[in-house]
Amino acid sequence: MKARKKIYLSLIAAVALIYVILLTILYYSESSNSNATIQTLGDAFWYSLVTLTTVGYGDLIPVTPLGHAVGMVFLLLSAGIMVTLLGAAVSFVTSEGLPFFMLGLQRRKNWYYFADCGVESNTLAADIYREDPNALIIFGEKRDRQSEIPDFPCIHLNASPEKIVAKKKQIGVKCKIFLMKENDIGVNSRAVNLHQLPVEVYARTTNGQDQLSGNINFFHSYECCARQYWRSKPLCSHEKVIALIGFGNYGSSILERAILTNVISVDQHVAYHIFGDAEEFLAVHPRLGELFSMNEESGERDSLIFHKESWSKNRSILEQADRIIICEDDEQKGWSIFWTLNQYYRILGRMDLRNSRKAPGVSYFGSNEDIYTSQQIIRTDLNRAAITINELFCKSVAYPTLGWNQLDDLHRQSKIAAADHLLMKIRVLLQDETITELTASALERAYDMYCRTRNLETAREMYRKLDHMRWLRFYIFYNWRYGPVRDDGARQHPMLCSYEELTPEQKKERDAAWELMGNISVEFGERKK
Numbered sequence: 314m315k316a317r318k319k320i321y322l323s324l325i326a327a328v329a330l331i332y333v334i335l336l337t338i339l340y341y342s343e344s345s346n347s348n349a350t351i352q353t354l355g356d357a358f359w360y361s362l363v364t365l366t367t368v369g370y371g372d373l374i375p376v377t378p379l380g381h382a383v384g385m386v387f388l389l390l391s392a393g394i395m396v397t398l399l400g401a402a403v404s405f406v407t408s409e410g411l412p413f414f415m416l417g418l419q420r421r422k423n424w425y426y427f428a429d430c431g432v433e434s435n436t437l438a439a440d441i442y443r444e445d446p447n448a449l450i451i452f453g454e455k456r457d458r459q460s461e462i463p464d465f466p467c468i469h470l471n472a473s474p475e476k477i478v479a480k481k482k483q484i485g486v487k488c489k490i491f492l493m494k495e496n497d498i499g500v501n502s503r504a505v506n507l508h509q510l511p512v513e514v515y516a517r518t519t520n521g522q523d524q525l526s527g528n529i530n531f532f533h534s535y536e537c538c539a540r541q542y543w544r545s546k547p548l549c550s551h552e553k554v555i556a557l558i559g560f561g562n563y564g565s566s567i568l569e570r571a572i573l574t575n576v577i578s579v580d581q582h583v584a585y586h587i588f589g590d591a592e593e594f595l596a597v598h599p600r601l602g603e604l605f606s607m608n609e610e611s612g613e614r615d616s617l618i619f620h621k622e623s624w625s626k627n628r629s630i631l632e633q634a635d636r637i638i639i640c641e642d643d644e645q646k647g648w649s650i651f652w653t654l655n656q657y658y659r660i661l662g663r664m665d666l667r668n669s670r671k672a673p674g675v676s677y678f679g680s681n682e683d684i685y686t687s688q689q690i691i692r693t694d695l696n697r698a699a700i701t702i703n704e705l706f707c708k709s710v711a712y713p714t715l716g717w718n719q720l721d722d723l724h725r726q727s728k729i730a731a732a733d734h735l736l737m738k739i740r741v742l743l744q745d746e747t748i749t750e751l752t753a754s755a756l757e758r759a760y761d762m763y764c765r766t767r768n769l770e771t772a773r774e775m776y777r778k779l780d781h782m783r784w785l786r787f788y789i790f791y792n793w794r795y796g797p798v799r800d801d802g803a804r805q806h807p808m809l810c811s812y813e814e815l816t817p818e819q820k821k822e823r824d825a826a827w828e829l830m831g832n833i834s835v836e837f838g839e840r841k842k
Contacts, residue, residue: 335383336361342379349376361387412470413480420484422449426477426491426512428503429454430469433493433517433534437685439465444687451477453503473503478510491690492516495534515690519562537689538667538679539566542638544736546665546678548575549746552635553583554662558624558650559641560589563667563679567640568594568617572601572790573730575615576783577737579775584616586634588624595619600789624650628658635662640679644668651675694751698732698833699725705829721801723791730787731826734780738830741779756834763827777823778812784823785809 336357343351350373351357360373364387375384425441427434430452438450442465450467453474474490481488490512498504498516507514508529518531548555548571555571557564568587575583601607606616620627631637637660641647644667651666666672667679688694700717707714717725736751742759766772788809796805808819 332361335386339375339380339383342377342383343375346377349380350374351380360384364388412468413472415468416449416451416477416480419449420481423447423486424449424451424477424481424488426451426453426474426488428474428490428492428497428501429494431493432681433685434491435463436681437491437493437687437690438467439463440682440686442466453477474507474510474512478512483511488512489691490514493685495519498529498531532690532692533566534684535562535566536570537684538563539570540733541683541689542567542665542678543570543574545683545749547736547740547746547749548577548583550577550581552662554586554630554634555583555636555638556586556588556624556631556634557638557640558588559639559647559667560587560591560594561640561642563640563642564589564638565591565594567638569790570733572605572786573783574733574737576734576779576786577741579778579782582612582614582616584610584618586618586620586627586630588620588627591619598790598792600792600794604786604789625653632659632661634660637662637664638667639665640667695729695732698735698751699728701833702731702826702829703728705825705832727787730783734783734826735830735833738780738827753834756830760830760834763830767824767827773824776827777820780823780826781808781812781815781820784826 336354339351339360340354340357343349343357344353351360356373360375363370363373364384375381423445425438425448427438427450434452438452442448442450450463450465452467452469454471455469474488478488488511490507490510492498492501492504492514494501494517496518498507498514498518504516508527510528512528514529516529516531517534519533519535557568560568564587568585571585595601601617604614606614608616608618610616610618624631631654637654639647639650639654641650647667651664654660654664663676665676665678668675668677669679669681671677671680671682683689703714703717703720707716715724717728720728735756736748739751739755739759740746740748742762743755748755763776767776788806791804793804793806793809795807795809796803797807799806808815808822812820
């Protein structure tokens with residue numbers, strides 16, 4: 314780059330020197346002739362200017378032979394200059410010159426940079442533009458001529474994040490960068506050194522930690538799908554049998570969220586029938602049998618029943634199920650199962666089909682428009698709720714606790730799971746299973762109900778036991794076990810026991826999860842203003 318810059322500067326200096334020499338020759342040759350109209354250096358400059366730009370007013374003309382020669386040089390140069398200027402203008406408009414110029418005029422906007430312009434990127438960018446009126450969408454590669462033109466204003470340029478950040482000049486809020494291809498952060502050259510830039514990075518991955526400190530944040534499309542599913546279609550009290558067909562990436566994520574979130578009653582006994590290869594899942598989570606009835610329905614607690622045989626050989630389960638979730642990774646296979654069940658089975662419960670595109674007339678979930686949203690990827694509300702839960706929890710207990718940035722990934726996930734369960738707490742308190750959104754109004758009404766009932770011993774014990782069930786599920790899922798003292802390295806905790814075995818002080822700690830709702834409702838309300 315430095316060598317090229319030196320060449321450009323040398324060429325500019327040479328052209329300027331030649332121009333000055335020509336002006337000097339024109340001036341001396343013409344000023345010596347009394348009949349000449351070019352008598353000063355200013356006249357020579359004006360003549361050169363109108364000639365080179367092909368304007369040609371005719372007010373000044375050379376009369377000497379040497380002046381004619383210089384004028385001929387200017388005339389010949391004028392054509393080249395016009396062609397060069399025209400080419401430069403066209404190049405500026407069609408290349409990256411114009412987009413970079415436009416960037417410089419919009420530094421105070423909120424910049425969202427996408428490393429590619431695929432389907433996932435376009436979907437998320439469209440949602441961000443709807444949510445943020447001050448958004449500037451930047452795609453870090455040129456749009457494929459065969460792809461559709463986005464329905465929102467955006468800039469396409471083949472530029473690295475470093476160039477974009479340099480152009481922003483740290484004016485306004487930090488630029489957000491998205492790597493929307495799976496595990497792109499490990500192979501994309503544009504992901505190098507992102508952790509050193511003053512930006513927020515959101516990288517799609519199939520593994521790794523879900524880090525929420527620093528500037529690198531990972532998200533899982535399968536987890537986003539599962540979270541969106543149980544948020545939009547929560548478990549209801551009348552549902553006792555749920556069949557899950559397909560246990561790949563999506564199926565295992567949906568079961569995981571069900572284990573961590575679907576706690577709505579201290580007496581619940583939901584049987585989850587899972588059809589698919591669960592060998593790896595069971596190997597990773599060997600302690601589930603401590604809380605669930607494994608491979609046998611129970612009337613006292615939830616059951617996880619894994620079927621090795623095909624779903625088609627279990628007609629009675631499917632026809633009696635309160636809910637059937639078809640979540641095959643292969644969408645065509647999922648559609649085939651959906652149509653087979655519709656055509657040949659007597660389905661009494663609801664049937665939900667995972668599909669990446671909207672499907673009118675079908676109870677579907679997991680469409681790109683539902684998964685790739687700012688609330689799912691950036692997760693502003695969920696993350697802030699989790700951070701607020703941790704902050705308020707630190708104030709509510711007497712023993713030392715860690716701030717958000719000091720928590721490891723597991724304990725951040727614990728707070729996020731608690732934030733995920735807020736919707737269930739609202740539905741329980743208000744006894745309203747039509748609520749599917751976490752709003753400041755719903756939180757306020759639910760907290761008011763909690764305040765009016767928490768002094769009733771029966772209600773207080775139910776609240777505490779319910780949250781202890783949720784808390785137990787999280788730590789058992791991550792293979793913690795009981796220990797007389799807390800030892801994070803050994804994954805031991807003194808509260809990993811039944812509710813009845815807790816001390817009065819330990820039982821009282823469970824109040825915090827419910828008391829926090831009042832503070833979180835205020836936090837939500839202030840953010841929405």
